[in-house]
Amino acid sequence: MAERTIRMPETLCPYCQHPLDACTPPFGLDSPSPGDLSICIQCGGFLEIAPDLKMQALEESKLLHIRMIDPEGFKLLMTMRQAVLKVRQNHANGGDRP
Numbered sequence: 001m002a003e004r005t006i007r008m009p010e011t012l013c014p015y016c017q018h019p020l021d022a023c024t025p026p027f028g029l030d031s032p033s034p035g036d037l038s039i040c041i042q043c044g045g046f047l048e049i050a051p052d053l054k055m056q057a058l059e060e061s062k063l064l065h066i067r068m069i070d071p072e073g074f075k076l077l078m079t080m081r082q083a084v085l086k087v088r089q090n091h092a093n094g095g096d097r098p
């Protein structure tokens, strides 16, 4: 899958404190913008891009809201999280990132 990585203002993941300074928009989405959802590459935590482009924790209520109004989108999020956790596992097993 061809992906490009976009540099972001560095923020610590609100869940695991992993430094997040890049974003790889999945599924050919365009550059990240405020309100977009993201997932921590380290712990798979759900993140929301703040107006200053920093990552903040996605509120549980918003996640539930998405689940109600957009079941397909919610499913996509879950799939993405699975993918992130799988990639992370590969890294742990000597993957392709330093």
Ligand SMILES: [Zn+2]
Residues within 6 Å of the ligand: 013, 014, 015, 016, 017, 018, 040, 041, 042, 043, 044, 045
């Ligand atoms: Zn994290």
